[in-house]
Amino acid sequence: MLTQDEAQKLMQIISENNTFLITTHHNPDGDALGSEIAMSEYLKSLGKDVYIVNNLETPDNYQFLDVNKEILIYEKHKHLQLVTAADVFFILDISDWPRLRELGELIKKSPAHKICIDHHHVDYKFADIDIIYEEVSSTGELLYEFLKFVNFPLNQKTATALYTCILTDTGSFRFSNTSDKTHSVASELLKTGIKSREIFCQIYEQNSKSKMALMGEALSHLNYDCNGKLAWFVLTNEMFTKHGANCWDTEGFSELPRTIKGVEVSLMITELKKNEIKISLRSNGKIVINTIAQTFGGGGHNFAAGAKINKSLVEALPLVLKEIKRKICDDLI
Numbered sequence: 001m002l003t004q005d006e007a008q009k010l011m012q013i014i015s016e017n018n019t020f021l022i023t024t025h026h027n028p029d030g031d032a033l034g035s036e037i038a039m040s041e042y043l044k045s046l047g048k049d050v051y052i053v054n055n056l057e058t059p060d061n062y063q064f065l066d067v068n069k070e071i072l073i074y075e076k077h078k079h080l081q082l083v084t085a086a087d088v089f090f091i092l093d094i095s096d097w098p099r100l101r102e103l104g105e106l107i108k109k110s111p112a113h114k115i116c117i118d119h120h121h122v123d124y125k126f127a128d129i130d131i132i133y134e135e136v137s138s139t140g141e142l143l144y145e146f147l148k149f150v151n152f153p154l155n156q157k158t159a160t161a162l163y164t165c166i167l168t169d170t171g172s173f174r175f176s177n178t179s180d181k182t183h184s185v186a187s188e189l190l191k192t193g194i195k196s197r198e199i200f201c202q203i204y205e206q207n208s209k210s211k212m213a214l215m216g217e218a219l220s221h222l223n224y225d226c227n228g229k230l231a232w233f234v235l236t237n238e239m240f241t242k243h244g245a246n247c248w249d250t251e252g253f254s255e256l257p258r259t260i261k262g263v264e265v266s267l268m269i270t271e272l273k274k275n276e277i278k279i280s281l282r283s284n285g286k287i288v289i290n291t292i293a294q295t296f297g298g299g300g301h302n303f304a305a306g307a308k309i310n311k312s313l314v315e316a317l318p319l320v321l322k323e324i325k326r327k328i329c330d331d332l333i
């Protein structure tokens with residue numbers, strides 16, 4: 001967990017600087033966005049100039065976090081100045097430069113302080129200060145520790161943001177990253193009076209009809225391998241067009257086959273473009289799957305990982321299946 005030394009180092013950098021830019025990964029999720037909002041609330045309370053700049057838009061079901069529409073979507077002609085003027089960059093929920101896209105390139109080149117707060121697996125130095133704890137449920141949980149250390153009185157906006165981080169990254173407290181500590185932090189957040197039912201509903205009960213139609217088709221074409229230990233499905237471009245669905249509509253899909261009795265690993269293969277596919281792997285905890293994702297240039301957590309592959313679906317599918325089958329057989333024998 002966050003050490004006193006790390007927290008003090010952060011406090012010092014914060015007190016010595018004035019302009020902060022917060023960013024996160026491409027395709028921001030609940031933990032990414034919640035962490036940004038929470039950090040921004042804290043910095044603003046100190047009278048700092050704070051900007052949140054992301055590469056991609058906030059998905060509809062997370063718009064409720066950004067009540068004052070503070071999150072900016074990076075456009076070179078509009079925001080280059082903000083990047084060059086920043087004293088400190090907070091890079092949250094990500095420790096991988098390519099997933100920061102064009103904004104990452106600029107941050108990397110900048111002489112300003114770079115601080116990473118994250119819980120993804122890394123075996124290299126990423127920023128000037130890396131506060132990365134893999135065992136923590138979410139970046140939000142880590143940030144909570146920091147905000148507690150600095151005695152920041154949590155307002156409802158911050159508590160909602162941090163609760164969203166934890167709720168989403170633990171799959172609503174279901175995943176193995178959920179510890180007794182995670183529950184205590186959630187409990188502290190609930191004591192501020194935030195409404196857990198409303199937050200859940202905002203995030204998970206706004207499904208579109210196209211999402212349901214796409215899910216129906218995907219689930220009716222499930223494939224099983226490795227004696228039923230692997231369940232996989234493909235989302236083709238054609239399926240997206242047919243149902244009028246987009247990439248946001250697939251949130252939560254990769255989890256579904258994993259819940260089938262006997263299945264240890266689920267694989268979702270999404271056709272993004274003609275020569276670009278995405279694999280999303282989920283494991284029940286017996287088989288570490290981020291090593292498979294790493295084989296294809298991706299990464300993630302032990303039991304939830306993914307990769308993008310610059311190949312056509314037809315080309316990539318056999319390669320991916322071969323690698324996964326090899327890994328599953330190796331681990332289960």
Ligand SMILES: [Mn+2]
Nearest residue numbers: 031093139169
């Ligand atoms: Mn996260």
